[in-house]
Amino acid sequence: MQNSFSDFDFSGKIALMRVDFNVPLDEKKNITDATRIQAAKDSINTVLQSGGKVVLLTHFGRPKGKKSEEFSLQSLVPQLEEILGHSINFLEDPTSVNARKWIEDFPEKSLILCENIRFYPGEESGDDSFATQLAKLGDVYINDAFGTAHRRHASTAVLAEKFSKTKFFGLLMEKELHAIEKVLKEGKHPITAVIGGAKVSSKITVIENILPAIDHLIIGGGMAFTFIRANGGMVGKSMVEEDKIELAVDLMRKCETYNVKLHLPVDVIAASEFNNASETSEEDIMKIPFDKMGLDVGPKSRALFHDVILDSKTILWNGPLGVFEMPTFAKGTVALGDAIAEATALGAFSLVGGGDSVSFVKQFGYEDKVSYVSTGGGAMLESLEGKELPGVAAITAKN
């Protein structure tokens, strides 16, 4: 049976915890978005409060296996202490022979942060002897880094294999995995997936994998035009992947096979230039003038999508419905955010995941109006694609 983090007594133990503190900085090295650090707080505090020590492992940037001042975590310590509300002891070289003893000498409830784990080439190559070295630092291993769970790196997966019974998902990982299960395995019907963004090609495996689980599929954004072309529509200068039209036909057939109702936009906000100041017009999506491109969904589509969302009990959202970075073309995505917020307030479960929809949700203030916003873009998409994440498999595997 899977070990549970919450049931374990950490007193007197050293917990080696992989977190994802790969946060954005401004030019003065101020952390501009602390979401990932905040997200790890519950796991850290749980171990400390039960009388254990925590040794944090994280990557930061892409130092490509070499030490560099630019990617050192040392200068971030004061900011991390403030966000975590706890003093931090910085371990400059987690591979040094004295590292374990150095950690042991601290009193219980101490928090230790190791230098950027990607300073070591063995991290990204998933080197076994590097993982064995790291394993000596702790008595138990906790993975709370959902954002890197799709990578088989030394500290995200191989290290877990060095701990047989004493390896756990952290609380953030548990929440992330549960949110995906809540949609794909235990979702209350009707289940609706909204897939938007630029290209069909980057979302195809996600769509194929979720079809058996869902009832409605809303497609928006640039990728909708490839489907419209497949249906014989004239899309003008809109973004189209000509070589993916066959694929769109195939996906539409699969929707029928799985009894999934597909909802494509019926109208667009069109412009002649890819520019916020460009003059706009509302057009029927099947008859966009040859010199114009659709950059957002129109009012009829918004109303249609609103009704589908309000009928849903479970909603999965990945990708914007238009070029939301330009205010003129953000209205469709805002309307979708409003509809999902409304459905959530009425009791639906809504999960938002994947790069651009997450930045949209944060930027436009929907974070507290949806049920769950995933912290891991790539990891979230890979689990929706049905792939087993190495960081997850290493914890659940018996060894």
Ligand code: AMP
């Ligand atoms: P993705 O990374 O595939 O989720 O795509 C997100 C990007 O798709 C965003 O930067 C949007 O600006 C872009 N996008 C959404 N709708 C359109 C559209 N109709 N035409 C061109 N780009 C779009």
